[in-house]
Amino acid sequence: MKRFLVLFVLLVIAAPSLAQSFRVDDIRLEGLQRVSASPVFAALPVQVGEVIDREGIRETIRSLFATGFFSGIQIAREGNVLIIVLKERPSIKSINIDGNKAIKTEQLTEVMEENDMREGEILQQDLLQGITRELERQYVSRARYGASVEAEVSDEPNNMVTIDIQVDEGKSARIKHLNIVGNKVFSDKELFSFFELTTSEWNSFFTSSDQYAKEKLTGDIETLESYYLNRGYLDFEVLSSQVSISPDKTQVFITLNVKEGEVYRVKSIDIAGDPIIPESRLRRVVLLRDGEIFSQKDMTDTSEYVTTMMGNSGYTNAKVDGIPAKNEEDHTVDVTFFVDPGQRVYVRRINFRGNTKTSDEVLRREMRQLEGASASNSRIEQSKVRLERLGYFKEIQVETTDVPGTDDLIDVDYNVEEQASGTIQASVGYAQTTGLNLGVSVQQNNWLGTGKQVSFGVNKNNYQTLYNYSYQDPYFTPDGVSRGFSAYYRTRDYSRINVSSYSTDAYGVDVNFGYPISEISRVGFGVGFINQKLRTGSYAPQEIISSPKLDDFTSMNYILQSDNVPFDSSQPVEFSIPTYALTDDQIQETVPGFIDRYGDEFSSATMSFNWSRVTLNRGILATRGSSQRAFFEATVPGSEMEYYKLTYTGQIFFPLTRAFTLRLRTKLGYGDGYGDMDELPFFENYYAGGFGSVRGFERSTLGPRGSPPWAYSTTSEPTGWTDLNRDGQVQPVELSGLVPSYVVCEDPTWQGSVSGGLQRCEPGKIMSSATQAYLRSIGGNIISEFSAEIILPIPFIEDTRSMQLVTFVDAGNAFSGYCRPDDFEQLNCHEFGTEHLSSSAGIGFTWISGFGPMTFSYSVPLHRNENDQTEAFQFSFGTGF
Numbered sequence: 001m002k003r004f005l006v007l008f009v010l011l012v013i014a015a016p017s018l019a020q021s022f023r024v025d026d027i028r029l030e031g032l033q034r035v036s037a038s039p040v041f042a043a044l045p046v047q048v049g050e051v052i053d054r055e056g057i058r059e060t061i062r063s064l065f066a067t068g069f070f071s072g073i074q075i076a077r078e079g080n081v082l083i084i085v086l087k088e089r090p091s092i093k094s095i096n097i098d099g100n101k102a103i104k105t106e107q108l109t110e111v112m113e114e115n116d117m118r119e120g121e122i123l124q125q126d127l128l129q130g131i132t133r134e135l136e137r138q139y140v141s142r143a144r145y146g147a148s149v150e151a152e153v154s155d156e157p158n159n160m161v162t163i164d165i166q167v168d169e170g171k172s173a174r175i176k177h178l179n180i181v182g183n184k185v186f187s188d189k190e191l192f193s194f195f196e197l198t199t200s201e202w203n204s205f206f207t208s209s210d211q212y213a214k215e216k217l218t219g220d221i222e223t224l225e226s227y228y229l230n231r232g233y234l235d236f237e238v239l240s241s242q243v244s245i246s247p248d249k250t251q252v253f254i255t256l257n258v259k260e261g262e263v264y265r266v267k268s269i270d271i272a273g274d275p276i277i278p279e280s281r282l283r284r285v286v287l288l289r290d291g292e293i294f295s296q297k298d299m300t301d302t303s304e305y306v307t308t309m310m311g312n313s314g315y316t317n318a319k320v321d322g323i324p325a326k327n328e329e330d331h332t333v334d335v336t337f338f339v340d341p342g343q344r345v346y347v348r349r350i351n352f353r354g355n356t357k358t359s360d361e362v363l364r365r366e367m368r369q370l371e372g373a374s375a376s377n378s379r380i381e382q383s384k385v386r387l388e389r390l391g392y393f394k395e396i397q398v399e400t401t402d403v404p405g406t407d408d409l410i411d412v413d414y415n416v417e418e419q420a421s422g423t424i425q426a427s428v429g430y431a432q433t434t435g436l437n438l439g440v441s442v443q444q445n446n447w448l449g450t451g452k453q454v455s456f457g458v459n460k461n462n463y464q465t466l467y468n469y470s471y472q473d474p475y476f477t478p479d480g481v482s483r484g485f486s487a488y489y490r491t492r493d494y495s496r497i498n499v500s501s502y503s504t505d506a507y508g509v510d511v512n513f514g515y516p517i518s519e520i521s522r523v524g525f526g527v528g529f530i531n532q533k534l535r536t537g538s539y540a541p542q543e544i545i546s547s548p549k550l551d552d553f554t555s556m557n558y559i560l561q562s563d564n565v566p567f568d569s570s571q572p573v574e575f576s577i578p579t580y581a582l583t584d585d586q587i588q589e590t591v592p593g594f595i596d597r598y599g600d601e602f603s604s605a606t607m608s609f610n611w612s613r614v615t616l617n618r619g620i621l622a623t624r625g626s627s628q629r630a631f632f633e634a635t636v637p638g639s640e641m642e643y644y645k646l647t648y649t650g651q652i653f654f655p656l657t658r659a660f661t662l663r664l665r666t667k668l669g670y671g672d673g674y675g676d677m678d679e680l681p682f683f684e685n686y687y688a689g690g691f692g693s694v695r696g697f698e699r700s701t702l703g704p705r706g707s708p709p710w711a712y713s714t715t716s717e718p719t720g721w722t723d724l725n726r727d728g729q730v731q732p733v734e735l736s737g738l739v740p741s742y743v744v745c746e747d748p749t750w751q752g753s754v755s756g757g758l759q760r761c762e763p764g765k766i767m768s769s770a771t772q773a774y775l776r777s778i779g780g781n782i783i784s785e786f787s788a789e790i791i792l793p794i795p796f797i798e799d800t801r802s803m804q805l806v807t808f809v810d811a812g813n814a815f816s817g818y819c820r821p822d823d824f825e826q827l828n829c830h831e832f833g834t835e836h837l838s839s840s841a842g843i844g845f846t847w848i849s850g851f852g853p854m855t856f857s858y859s860v861p862l863h864r865n866e867n868d869q870t871e872a873f874q875f876s877f878g879t880g881f
């Protein structure tokens with residue numbers, strides 16, 4: 001306070017002198033704390049050595065206030081020294097925003113920072129008021145007309161302030177009524193069908209289509225104009241658009257007044273300018289025809305096609321304009337396409353950015369546009385598509401830039417964003433069905449950024465032990481010939497999963513080569529060797545090994561039904577059961593199984609051929625294009641196994657709208673034996689059910705079940721006793737000489753003590769019973785699967801490049817051409833027929849995480865065959881659906 005009193009006295013004393021002009025020998029600034037002297041001196045209209053008068057002092061005060069840094073300015077004179085005393089505006093210590101939900105805090109903060117309102121800056125009240133109005137406009141643009149934004153400034157020590165911004169978002173205004181006036185040719189329903197804005201519907205919560213926005217209305221008006229212009233209404237005009245809001249600012253009413261006019265037809269088509277390309281070639285891509293109704297879309301598309309042709313010939317800067325000239329008298333139009341080719345352009349350099357892991361060589365070998373060659377839009381775009389199909393990148397953007405100082409050179413820049421292209425899995429756990437699980441596996445489609453595919457792993461659990469290694473080089477030669485090889489050893493016990501009771505030991509090696517036959521097609525072949533040994537479980541179905549079989553623990557003796565009387569140990573009676581020697585004619589005749597006919601160990605040479613055609617836009621989570629693959633594999637004639645399999649898989653994408661895409665998928669397969677083998681080996685069968693097949697059903701449970709095995713009936717314990725040492729005690733079996741014996745049927749209607757499921761009793765032959773509890777899948781030699789998916793937009797997620805949400809209908813089954821006779825009780829075994837396709841419908845979600853794809857689905861069956869096993873919720877980690 002004392003300082004300001006002294007300053008006031010000085011100013012009073014100096015006032016007369018300030019009224020007079022004087023030469024400024026020095027300038028002294030006082031009161032600066034955070035603001036540096038440099039911007040102050042830069043703002044001063046007077047410099048040392050100049051003369052200042054009263055008008056100069058006023059100009060100095062105005063200039064310093066204009067900086068926005070100061071709330072008070074005083075000027076004094078001490079001799080020829082100009083003294084400027086400044087009071088700084090407070091600086092912003094913190095900014096707090098509360099009450100916002102519809103717009104994220106980051107978005108509101110971004111608006112403030114764009115207007116230089118951030119922590120550490122000098123507070124300017126007028127700027128703060130302007131920002132609050134701008135924030136309100138942000139809400140208005142989202143149809144929240146009742147929103148208000150208030151800012152409160154609180155003083156803090158050291159000349160600082162805290163700004164608290166309170167947001168009242170209000171309610172989002174919904175479109176109550178949408179009307180078009182003046183349309184006669186097309187109905188309101190037809191015109192509204194392509195509008196982005198709509199009145200409230202069941203899905204408006206997700207699409208927000210009933211929330212008014214000026215930008216959306218402008219877009220819909222442009223779409224409406226295009227709709228009429230594409231149908232020949234060249235005089236169409238939107239006369240006015242009226243938007244009114246209800247008093248409570250929660251409802252919007254929109255009315256469009258239109259003038260349709262008459263339909264125009266094409267009278268003539270000319271090509272002018274300097275097209276370079278022969279006119280006859282250009283006319284092949286002209287979509288308009290003389291006498292047909294004019295379409296602005298066809299005219300625009302034609303201009304783009306001609307531009308593309310020019311760009312593919314090296315004229316990437318070509319301009320093609322379609323110019324319609326109306327003849328109002330006869331309602332015709334003359335269309336002229338004016339072609340300005342510009343100068344032919346060459347590519348100086350191709351650059352890659354963002355590939356921190358993948359080497360430049362991997363990207364460069366996919367290029368179809370070469371450095372030094374004339375630029376071609378199609379080759380530049382084709383190179384981009386090839387990069388997308390690799391599956392290494394989440395997004396790829398390409399842009400061309402002119403080389404400074406030239407008008408015929410460009411650089412092509414590909415900006416890539418890498419994503420996970422492999423999986424790493426390590427597990428230690430315990431599960432009731434598979435026991436202790438120990439495993440490590442690595443699969444990498446872009447090994448160390450070289451583009452090579454490498455996988456290796458060691459997995460062991462109660463179901464399988466697996467050691468495998470595979471390697472694939474997609475560019476074994478510079479022209480795209482691929483080479484790969486793999487080696488493996490595995491043991492599997494299928495009785496512990498949803499497959500019939502058998503196990504395999506196998507080891508083998510494979511070598512394969514692939515050749516490109518076009519930009520989108522490849523063929524390949526491979527050779528290999530495999531050794532397999534089969535082992536059957538206790539309840540192996542009869543397709544694998546015939547039953548019943550004689551049990552090893554019997555002594556080849558039998559008793560009769562009449563001798564097999566119950567024994568009461570509380571009332572022992574000494575007697576001996578008569579036993580007889582078993583003869584061949586008392587053994588049941590059975591149909592031999594696979595192992596009975598072909599053995600249980602095989603060494604085979606294999607060969608394979610494949611063809612693929614891919615036009616997908618991406619290697620992972622594609623959204624457009626198609627892919628097809630046919631695969632033929634067979635053993636070499638003369639091998640211990642002789643069979644073949646032919647499998648076809650395909651998928652295609654159809655865009656339905658801007659937000660929805662239809663995907664159709666199928667898998668078809670057939671296998672059979674040849675030469676000395678009259679059927680496909682059961683362990684090469686196709687299985688259906690689960691991810692990648694028919695969701696909603698347990699994995700591999702669809703299709704034929706194994707025929708139930710039969711077991712011969714034996715005495716499970718002695719039915720009488722012999723007191724060999726006359727001590728009155730029953731003797732153990734091993735001492736008495738009594739062992740379980742087979743039971744020969746005498747009376748098919750007699751039940752006795754022989755228990756079990758379905759019984760087979762033929763007089764004079766050993767009795768047997770079927771085991772019904774282990775009817776598991778055995779697969780089939782035919783598979784037929786179909787799927788239809790609609791790719792949906794994901795609510796509240798902006799970046800969906802690594803995610804995909806779908807609703808689906810799946811159908812499929814495994815079929816067999818070797819179904820057993822009826823007396824074998826084989827379940828779910830059918831020859832191919834659409835009436836036997838199991839089907840389901842549901843919703844699925846896939847996320848490409850850093851450790852591999854994670855997939856979820858929930859589905860319900862639409863049609864199921866008897867004994868199909870359903871599974872509503874399914875989850876998979878490390879594989880896509």
